[in-house]
Amino acid sequence: MTLYFVLGLSLLMMLWLGWRYWRLRRAVGELTAQMERGEELVESTSELGQLASLRNTQHAILRAQLATSQSEHAKLSAILDQLTDGVLIADADGRVQFANPAAEKLFGSPLAGRSVAEAIRHHSLVDAWRRCQQTTQLQSESVELPASRQFLQLIAIPDTHAGGSLLLIQDLTRVRRLETVRRDFISNLSHELRTPLASLKALTETLQDGALADLEAGPRFLGRIHTEVDALTQMAQELLDLSKIESGQIALVLRKVDPLAVLKSAADRMRLQAERAGVNLTVETATPPNVQADAARLEGVLVNLIHNAVKFTRRGGSVTLSANADGESVVFAVRDSGAGIPSDDLPRIFERFYRVDKSRAGSGTGLGLSIAKHIVEAHGGRIWAQSREGQGSVFCFSIPIG
Secondary structure (H helix, E strand, C coil), rough: HHHHHHHHHHHHHHHHHHHHHHHHHHHHHHHHHHHCCCCCCCCCCCCCCHHHHHHHHHHHHHHHHHHHHHHEEEHHHHHHHHHCCCCEEECCCCEEECCCHHHHHHCCCCCCCHHHHHHHCCCHHHHHHHHHHHHCCCEEEEEEEEEEEEEEEEEEEEEECCCCEEEEEEECHHHHHHHHHHHHHHHHHHHHHHHHHHHHHHHHHHCCCCCCHHCHHHHHHHHHHHHHHHHHHHHHHHHHHHHHEEEEEECCCCEEEEEHHHHHHHHHHHHHHHEEEEEEEEEEECCCEEEEEEEEHHHHHHHHHHHHHHHHCCCCCEEEEEEECCCCEEEEEEEECCCCCCCCCCCCEEEEEECCCHHHCCCCCHHHHHHHHHHHHHHCCCCEECCCCCEEEEEEEEEEEE
């Protein structure tokens, strides 16, 4: 009796353990299937409920961390794409793993997978990167590329964890050009002011020494003083006009203007000067459409260009004015058969006070072309020049059709 009872109890225990094992195995299978499908774990049994809950919590934390990482990555990618400075990331072997659009614009694309030496292609910049790799310290190098007239600065930052490096390439060409313009502006302004001031000082000293009593020399010296004062006044006024134009303080009175009428009016104003210089001034009689412009400002631009053309054209030469439709604009042109402009000076002729060396002896403030450029751009157009030394010049500007 006791033996049968023990055997029965053992059998029941085995059945109960088998049922528990089968239930646990089925629960583990269901959890595994849910994990493979990427679902949140749902466990009906209490044995694995705590484990499922822990896994769900960890999965939620991981998803949140992944979402944060993706958001930060997207922000970083947007920043790198919008940076105007080039960024290269190289591994420990010197292979470019990443290059932003600015870097590919500077050095060409694609850059990923190339060596740093192949990517940046300049020995001074490559040497700076190698020093960074060898010393694991930040390195900086600046170079000027004569072929493209670019000025680049490389900053190499070591990656002490992965052994690679971060390369930041800055295009300082515009900054250098602005520094050159500022330096030349100060130099030219000093030159332009020094000449009339020195002349005024000499004239007043001469008058003080007794020339004022000379009936012939006195009025002549006073006339020269008046001329120099007029030149200084004109310079101050043109500087003021240029400042107002650049800051947008001068409003244009836009209306429909006949280009041919403006050409003829400007030519009439400059005809006497052209006749005195022995230069033939003509206007081509094309009939372009009307433009949307401030007629007085437009005529001022043309007078300035005609004045320069006449001044630098030899006696017997010619100056021709024209206006022709070109797409949605009318292109005004002032052509001359004068001395021309050297190719090195041509890109800078619209800068303040900038004058070609051979013309420094001539009159003028050196501000006319700069003012003309700003007036044309205020109309929504552009101005440019084409010239070959000894073969004349052509100054053109476009104004939108009204």
